[in-house]
Amino acid sequence: MATIKVVCGIIFNEDKVFLCRRSPHKSLAGYWEFPGGKIESGEKEEDSLSRELFEELGMSVEIKEHFKTVVHNYDLFTIELIAYICQFQKASYKLTDHDQYEWVSKNNLNQWNLAPADIPIAEALSKC
Numbered sequence: 796m797a798t799i800k801v802v803c804g805i806i807f808n809e810d811k812v813f814l815c816r817r818s819p820h821k822s823l824a825g826y827w828e829f830p831g832g833k834i835e836s837g838e839k840e841e842d843s844l845s846r847e848l849f850e851e852l853g854m855s856v857e858i859k860e861h862f863k864t865v866v867h868n869y870d871l872f873t874i875e876l877i878a879y880i881c882q883f884q885k886a887s888y889k890l891t892d893h894d895q896y897e898w899v900s901k902n903n904l905n906q907w908n909l910a911p912a913d914i915p916i917a918e919a920l921s922k923c
């Protein structure tokens with residue numbers, strides 16, 4: 796089964812974490828996720844994350860450190876989801892791939908309909 800490498804940001808602003816909901820026209824539509832996207836060939840993970848956040852949300856962040864990598868098997872593909880802790884800087888919130896966003900408490904992440912690959916990340920976050 797094909798494996799795709801996706802980088803995502805756990806973006807903090809004070810004690811809140813950013814989540815956004817995938818638009819109806821996207822794969823995994825309606826699920827909430829940590830924003831990011833597929834790593835293009837030859838691209839560094841951090842560069843890919845900065846690019847995706849700017850393209851999808853008009854957002855700038857400071858990338859702090861790698862947090863967790865999850866390998867998850869969906870029906871049609873396998874994902875390697877690489878999560879980085881980030882500090883929010885600014886955003887236009889001009890959404891291109893999402894139809895909603897929220898700043899949420901990291902201890903309430905289990906109340907959101909997260910993409911299945913994101914659940915182990917949310918669980919690890921609630922414990923730290």
Ligand SMILES: Nc1nc2c([nH]c(=O)n2[C@H]2C[C@H](O)[C@@H](COP(=O)(O)OP(=O)(O)OP(=O)(O)O)O2)c(=O)[nH]1
Pocket residue numbers: 801802803821822823828829830831832833834874876892910911912913
């Ligand atoms: N960005 C992101 N994608 C995730 C997460 N969890 C998860 O299962 N995915 C899945 C959804 C998609 O199938 C895939 C990422 O695709 P994408 O559509 O966001 O990436 P992209 O913008 O580079 O892709 P494309 O639509 O331009 O082809 O990974 C997550 O937390 N963030």
